[in-house]
Amino acid sequence: MNALVDQGLLTVFFTLSAVVIGASSPHASEGEEAYQRCVVCHQPDGAGIPGIFPALKNRFADIMASVEGREYFTMVLIDGLIGTIEIEGQRYVGAMPAQYLTDAQISALIDYLATNFGASDAADSNLLLSEDEVAQIRSKFSSANAQSTLDLRTRVPALNGQ
Numbered sequence: 001m002n003a004l005v006d007q008g009l010l011t012v013f014f015t016l017s018a019v020v021i022g023a024s025s026p027h028a029s030e031g032e033e034a035y036q037r038c039v040v041c042h043q044p045d046g047a048g049i050p051g052i053f054p055a056l057k058n059r060f061a062d063i064m065a066s067v068e069g070r071e072y073f074t075m076v077l078i079d080g081l082i083g084t085i086e087i088e089g090q091r092y093v094g095a096m097p098a099q100y101l102t103d104a105q106i107s108a109l110i111d112y113l114a115t116n117f118g119a120s121d122a123a124d125s126n127l128l129l130s131e132d133e134v135a136q137i138r139s140k141f142s143s144a145n146a147q148s149t150l151d152l153r154t155r156v157p158a159l160n161g162q
């Protein structure tokens with residue numbers, strides 16, 4: 001076989017692999033896509049901007065470690081958050097707009113954050129929420145709003161006293 005044909009076959013092979021790999025993980029790419037909505041504020045690396053946009057990196061796993069934290073995180077995305085919060089001595093007097101994500105998008109986004117911004121134990125499946133779990137939280141707090149999300153925050157063990 002001549003070299004040109006070899007090269008052609010290789011190209012076909014890699015193109016097909018890329019399609020297969022891409023297709024095998026729609027959940028992961030959905031999560032990455034959903035995170036693009038957050039980057040303008042929380043930054044691509046999740047470090048935020050101190051005093052303006054809270055960091056998600058290295059804080060995500062702590063928040064998600066409790067039932068209350070998983071409820072709070074989900075409701076921040078669904079309803080947004082208005083009010084003054086304090087994180088490591090920094091005050092944030094901000095407002096986060098509701099994100100209008102579907103249950104599937106929220107589940108995928110949490111997966112993405114656990115992989116990219118979690119602590120060393122990010123693989124811990126306790127951090128993750130299935131689409132059904134997101135739906136349950138959404139209906140449990142259906143009368144919540146951006147102000148009452150702040151009340152949910154006070155129930156999160158990892159955020160108490162911060």
Ligand code: HEC
Pocket residue numbers: 034035037038039040041042052053054056073076077081082083084085087092093094095096097099153159
């Ligand atoms: C327009 C800017 C903006 C966008 C877009 C945004 N956020 Fe926020 N986010 C904020 C601000 C500001 C706060 C703090 C609000 C406050 O001070 O009450 C916040 C707070 C949070 C908190 C609470 C942190 C804590 O310690 O209590 C989480 C979690 C969060 N955002 C996640 C996200 C995720 C995930 C996305 C993308 C789906 C996102 N945000 C999109 C601005 C934004």
